[in-house]
Every structure is written in C-alpha cells, then in structure tokens.
Amino acid sequence: MAEPPILGLLGEFGTADALLGAVKRAREAGYQHIDAFSPYPVEGMAEALSIRDHRIGWLSVIGGAVGIAATLAVQVFVNFDYPIEVGGRPLIALPAFFVVDFELMILCAVLFPIIGMLWMNRLPRLHHPLFGTPRFSLASDDRFFLYIEADDPKFDRDGTRGFLGSLGAWSIEAVRP
Amino acid sequence: MASTSRPILPLDQSLHDVSVEIGRVPLRFPARVPWLIALIFSLALLLLFFVSVTWLMTWGVGVWGLNIPVNWAFAIHLYVWWLGLGHAGTLISAMLLLMGQDWRNSLNRFAEAMTLCAVVCAGIYPIIHLGRPWFFYWMFPYPATMGVWPQFRSPLEWDIWAVLTYLTVSLLFWYIGLIPDLATVRDRAKKRGWQVFFGIFALGWRGSARHWARWQKAYRTTAAIAVPLVVSVHSEVSLLFASGQVPGWHSTIFPPYFVLGAAFSGFAMVAMIALVVRHFFGLKEIVTDQHMDVLAKVLLASGLMTAYGYVFEVFDAFYSGDAREIATTYDRFFGMYAWSFWGAVLFNFVPLQGLWFKRVRRSPVLLFLIGTSVVIGMWLERYMILVTSLYKDFLVSSFGEYHTTFWDWGTYLGTIGLFFTPFLLFIRYIPSISIFEDKEVLAREKKEARHG
Known part of the structure; x- marks a missing residue:
C-alpha cells in the first residue's frame, strides 16, 4: 500500500x-x-x-502621495465647480486645505500598507x-x-x-x- | 531596544502561563458580577444618551444651554475632552512601541480600545451639534443632485476628516495588533461557538515567519504614522479655536498645549482603567506595580508640561499687550467662571504632586484618585477655555452668560454610557492585554536573566 x-x-x-x-x-x-x-x-x-521585502514601506509612501494628491485635487475641483465667495478670500486657500490634505495623506499611508500586508500574506x-x-x-x-x-x-x-x-x-x- | 535593568514581568511564569492568564479572560470570564453591574449601569447611561439625542433631534439645539455669545458650549467642550482622553491610547501604543518600551505591552491593547470608544464619543458631538444632524453626510464630497459641494475652507470639514481618519487608523492599528492574539484564543477555545467567532476574526493567522515579517513592517509603519496623527488631530482641534476671532484662543502655544493636555488626561484614564481591569481580572502578574509606577511617572511628566502651557498662556496674554486678551485672562482669574479656572488648576496639578513619591505611585487607591482628579481637572480646563473666552469678548453688547441645561448633562452623561458599553464588551469578549507581545518581552527578559 x-x-x-x-x-x-x-x-x-x-x-x-x-x-x-x-x-x-x-x-x-x-x-x-x-x-x-x-x-x-x-x-x-x-x-x-x-x-x-520592502514593499510594505513603499506602499505607505505611495499611499501618502496618492492621498494628499487626490485630496488636494478634490478640494481644488469643488472650489471651482461650486465657488463660494467669502469676502474676497481666495478660492484655492492652501492653508485652509492643509488639515484635510494631511489627514487623508495619513489615512492612505496607513490603509495601503495594511491592505497590502493582508493581500501579500493571502489573508484572510x-x-x-x-x-x-x-x-x-x-x-x-x-x-x-x-x-x-x-x-x-x-x-x-x-x-x-x-x-x-x-x-x-x-x-x-x-x-x- | 531599550531594556530595563529590572525585568518588568515576573520571570517565574512561562510563555504558556501568559496565554492561559490572558486568554482565560474571554473564554472563562472571571469577574461576572462586577462586570454585569457595570454593564447595566452603562446601558442605563446609554439609554439616557438615546433619550437625550432623540429630544435634541425633536426640538433642536435650543434644548441645550448654548446661546449667543456662548454658542460653542458643551458640544465642543466634550468633543475636545473625549478626543483628548483617546489620545493617550495611541501614544502608549504607537510611540512607546517605536521607542522599544517593553512596559507598554501590558497596557497597549485596552488603551487602544479606550481610544476607539473615546473617539466614537468625541465624533458624535460635531454631528449632533449640527442644526440638522441628519444631513451630516453633506460634509462628504459626493456628486449631489443639488449641484453643491462641501466648503473645504471651513473648520467643520477639518473636524470630520480628522475624526474619521483618527477613528479608522485607531481601529486598524488596534485590529492588526489583535489578529495574532485572536489566533491564540481561537486555538485555546474549547467551545465551537468561540472557535468560530475567534476563527473568523483571526483571519486564519498562522504565525508564519513571512507573515510576521510583513505584519511587523505594517504594524510599525502604522505606529510611526499614528504618532504625528495624534499630534495633528489635537492641533487641528486647537486650530478650530484659533480660527475664531475671540480673545484667549490665539496663544501660539495652543497646539502643543492641547496635545499635551490631551495626553495628560488620557494617561490618567489609562491608569484608572488599568487598575480596575487588573484588580477584577486578577492580572497582577501581567500589569505589575512597576507598570503602574512607570505610567504614573509619565502622568506626572505630561502634567507638568501641561502646567507649563497654563503658565505660558497667561504670559502670552500679558506679553501681547492686547487689552482684550488681558481682560480675558482677568476674567479667567476672577470672573464669573473663575471656578472653572481655579478648579482646573486645583484638580490637575495639586494632587498630581503626590506622584513624586514612590509610595503614592505604587498605591492603587491613591493613583486611581489622582487619575480621577486629573480627568475632572481637564474637563474643567476645556470648559474654561471655551466659556471664559466666549462670554465676554470685544463688545459689551455681546457679553452674556452660559448656563447648562438638563439636556446638556443628559447628553454628556449619556456619552459616558456610549463609552463604557463597547469598552465593557471588549474586555469581556476579546483578549484585553496583548498576549504575544507580553510573550516576546518575557522571552527576552528570561534570556537576559540567563545570560546575566
């Protein structure tokens, strides 16, 4: 046998x-x-x-770059598409945008490596x-x-x-x- | 790796003992009666929360005591307070992980859970203080049929994204740190239901070296990013104030002062929770007196830094020479709401001085009382910053008073239920202390003890 x-x-x-x-x-x-x-x-x-394997670190860098670029693009776009004039203040107000830019940069810089880690580990x-x-x-x-x-x-x-x-x-x- | 000269965990336990000691908590829960009493109590508060919010939704924010000029009242006050309590969880977890502080491993898990619950409580406030909370989704940029977009130059947008990011990152950080422990409990579970429950959430974790390598990179990357995130979230909160015109909100020390105050109140909360958890679950071998000693030292240090913020804020007002800034400072000292200023000073910094002494740091009762005092003190501080600035600003015509109503308190006490209900469920059903990280520390310490 x-x-x-x-x-x-x-x-x-x-x-x-x-x-x-x-x-x-x-x-x-x-x-x-x-x-x-x-x-x-x-x-x-x-x-x-x-x-x-250095991909995790790079994913974080890429995520951060994508996050900040996409957020900035959305903010610029919505301010052109639906301009709200407030006392002549600039529509593209980078300092006012920065908080949201930064937060979403962080969010993507965390989401990318974590999802990447699970995917590369073939989990779940x-x-x-x-x-x-x-x-x-x-x-x-x-x-x-x-x-x-x-x-x-x-x-x-x-x-x-x-x-x-x-x-x-x-x-x-x-x-x- | 910074290794302490004295081992932080008792060396007479084996790796298996650690699994058993922590893993038994969800599987064979030790403190049923106190837990049930606490749960009933917090469910009652949660009910109060739902009643208060329903009342608020029915009648509008007028049921609260806010008015013009004090139009930022309990909602923002408690948003800041809850968010601050949450920050210590991230700092303990992330910053101390990166610094290789082994003592963190017994505290990080429930500190992170505390963060999550606190952020939920904080995040609920900006939503319910909207005039029409059911339209909160208007803050998201979605292609609406109305053709409008959110106003990204508004601090309200900062809030929603800061809180949402913080909540998501905290949740992910907590969860990926939890996966290996869920696998441990899955493998120890005897009942089918538990095996399935932990099996699903452990995602099939096997402890493969390749998985560990990637996991560790992802975990440490998240930790490294979470530290600036905490700083940015609470700085953002302080910038909400700075974008107002009112005196008393423009000191340049505000962002670090807010972040440190947040960490201060949060460390106090972690100490209190740690003391209660280890007492009722009998985890003195895992959360040792030495852990509490180190935590108390951190509490003392962050408290003294917060005290520096107080001093500098007053200095800044006088140094500016601005008449209204100085008047607001006098209002804080002697005005109608002076009790909130002196109360904050008293509760935050006077009992704290006991922590210079080792006997106080190692006494669970005294440390708990000091922690309570700090949490109350920081509550008063946030109240003071808001109300004393708003009730008297530039024009006499915009002087006013602020009085809380029943529904202010109902909502606030209700959020305490919103905080404790999920937290109690967490310590009941999920390993509330990191099993694998404690094993790592224990293995290292044993090795060091063997080699001298």
Whole structure:
C-alpha cells in the first residue's frame, strides 16, 4: 500500500533560539521551501529565511502621495465647480486645505500598507492544511515550528524526517492536504 | 531596544502561563458580577444618551444651554475632552512601541480600545451639534443632485476628516495588533461557538515567519504614522479655536498645549482603567506595580508640561499687550467662571504632586484618585477655555452668560454610557492585554536573566 501524499513535515521546537538555529541549519543543508511558525515575531528570523521585502514601506509612501494628491485635487475641483465667495478670500486657500490634505495623506499611508500586508500574506484564509496537524495549535501558544515543504527539491520523506530529528525537534508531524 | 535593568514581568511564569492568564479572560470570564453591574449601569447611561439625542433631534439645539455669545458650549467642550482622553491610547501604543518600551505591552491593547470608544464619543458631538444632524453626510464630497459641494475652507470639514481618519487608523492599528492574539484564543477555545467567532476574526493567522515579517513592517509603519496623527488631530482641534476671532484662543502655544493636555488626561484614564481591569481580572502578574509606577511617572511628566502651557498662556496674554486678551485672562482669574479656572488648576496639578513619591505611585487607591482628579481637572480646563473666552469678548453688547441645561448633562452623561458599553464588551469578549507581545518581552527578559 502506497503512503498517502503529504504536503510537508513539521518539526516542533521548544524555544525561539532552537527554531532560529534549526532554520539556519536547514538553509545550510540546502532546503529552500521552508517556513517557520512562532507565537511572536522572532528577532533575526527574517534574515535567517532571507526575507527581503520592502514593499510594505513603499506602499505607505505611495499611499501618502496618492492621498494628499487626490485630496488636494478634490478640494481644488469643488472650489471651482461650486465657488463660494467669502469676502474676497481666495478660492484655492492652501492653508485652509492643509488639515484635510494631511489627514487623508495619513489615512492612505496607513490603509495601503495594511491592505497590502493582508493581500501579500493571502489573508484572510480561514483554513489551511497546517491547521489539520494536531500539534500546530501550539504555534500560537509556546511552541515553535519549522515546516519543510514536500515540493522542496531536497525533500525526501524519510531523509527530511531524520534531518528534523537531528535538529532536535521534539515532535515531527506530516502535514496532509 | 531599550531594556530595563529590572525585568518588568515576573520571570517565574512561562510563555504558556501568559496565554492561559490572558486568554482565560474571554473564554472563562472571571469577574461576572462586577462586570454585569457595570454593564447595566452603562446601558442605563446609554439609554439616557438615546433619550437625550432623540429630544435634541425633536426640538433642536435650543434644548441645550448654548446661546449667543456662548454658542460653542458643551458640544465642543466634550468633543475636545473625549478626543483628548483617546489620545493617550495611541501614544502608549504607537510611540512607546517605536521607542522599544517593553512596559507598554501590558497596557497597549485596552488603551487602544479606550481610544476607539473615546473617539466614537468625541465624533458624535460635531454631528449632533449640527442644526440638522441628519444631513451630516453633506460634509462628504459626493456628486449631489443639488449641484453643491462641501466648503473645504471651513473648520467643520477639518473636524470630520480628522475624526474619521483618527477613528479608522485607531481601529486598524488596534485590529492588526489583535489578529495574532485572536489566533491564540481561537486555538485555546474549547467551545465551537468561540472557535468560530475567534476563527473568523483571526483571519486564519498562522504565525508564519513571512507573515510576521510583513505584519511587523505594517504594524510599525502604522505606529510611526499614528504618532504625528495624534499630534495633528489635537492641533487641528486647537486650530478650530484659533480660527475664531475671540480673545484667549490665539496663544501660539495652543497646539502643543492641547496635545499635551490631551495626553495628560488620557494617561490618567489609562491608569484608572488599568487598575480596575487588573484588580477584577486578577492580572497582577501581567500589569505589575512597576507598570503602574512607570505610567504614573509619565502622568506626572505630561502634567507638568501641561502646567507649563497654563503658565505660558497667561504670559502670552500679558506679553501681547492686547487689552482684550488681558481682560480675558482677568476674567479667567476672577470672573464669573473663575471656578472653572481655579478648579482646573486645583484638580490637575495639586494632587498630581503626590506622584513624586514612590509610595503614592505604587498605591492603587491613591493613583486611581489622582487619575480621577486629573480627568475632572481637564474637563474643567476645556470648559474654561471655551466659556471664559466666549462670554465676554470685544463688545459689551455681546457679553452674556452660559448656563447648562438638563439636556446638556443628559447628553454628556449619556456619552459616558456610549463609552463604557463597547469598552465593557471588549474586555469581556476579546483578549484585553496583548498576549504575544507580553510573550516576546518575557522571552527576552528570561534570556537576559540567563545570560546575566
């Protein structure tokens, strides 16, 4: 009987340092498709997994620019389209516009990165195969998991299981679709 | 990262203890009876709010005590006061996050919730003080069949956009900070209903390192933007005053003075709420005496800065040499509403001096009383700034008096219900202290303790 297909192997670790060490050794061993799960962001993990993603920051900059430009455009437009003359005061009154400009610049500079973050993380996604793994619920409590995907070129069911064991994983579970 | 020499959280607890201790609050609520009493009380106030607003909508703003010349009365006074209370939540959360102050992690979550509830109360005032509140949507630039557009040179537009932005940003900041904790509670929940409830709102958070990396960038970016936002929102409020002609509203210190006063009252409110929450939920291991000590020091510092604003405002009036400015200052000292000025000075700054002493800072009862005094003091200050300037300005013909009515108070006390009802629901159903951030601090502190 052939074994049912699996998506990957999940190794459990007790501390953030153990996980960080395991990730580094997995990278050294040549694994590419790996991910780490932790109850809180672990310092140095992004570097260990060589995650270099600056898009969030740029989204904020773009959002701010779009926000202020669009608000200014709307304000100028409505003052031309429906001019309200008040004692000869200028219609395009930049100082009076500035508060709203600034607020909407801020609003867009926050909305863009947050929406971008959710979109890039592919959230909301209420179900994921990892949730089917019994011990994975501890990833939000006090355990740290290293996940090696089955589509990794170096993945080999028994070899990878042995490798995770050699890293000192407390438990090793197969993730099924 | 600034690490304190002494750990802020007791080191004899494990990461799992933190999940259990905070996560149990929504799942197996500890303080049912006090919570229920508080909820009934605040629902009664909320009812009063609805009655008052219905009365207002039926008869118009004439049911309030405002008049000419005092046409900015309770509505603007309480708008400023509520908004100010809210600001401390953002400052604790955002500014202290960026400064790497670990002690913030036990306080930020409910401080942010407090911000949200306070901003709702504040935001309701500019709407209901419109003559015809049901047309509030005219403030949005939409292509109306009437062919008119809103007047963007008007401070009313500043208000709506400032409050709307502040509300949205506070909500998003609070929510994305909450997602990982919702996931924690989702995974701890035993009952199906809770699993579904937290499951949906946790958006399927898994704690992946890639997600964390992006999340952290987005969270910190929002925090970095939220700090100037707070400053801009309350500066905007002070500019509302400056765009009026009335004496007493033109001191150049107004924007920082307003922002600091707001932070001052808000820190007092956070301290009070923190004391009550930790007392009833038994969270002394998470919100420790040391947290309260640091918070009390911040309260003292922001209070002294606000006091500087008082001094400078008076100085500014005399330095200007403007007769009417000086007369308004005398009216504040000795006039009909002098009680509001001296009351503000008394309540804001006299009990505050107790916070120089460590024993007072670490005494829950005294700190709570000082917090109450500050909240009352800032209430009086906002009243003083409004009424003492308006009731006597340039011409004798526009001198007048202001007296509050029952409906002024009804609406105000009602907003207290509007504040506490959602807040009580929040501390009941949602982890009111940040679980993952406290774990992060605890893990770091343990590591430091191990390595000396």
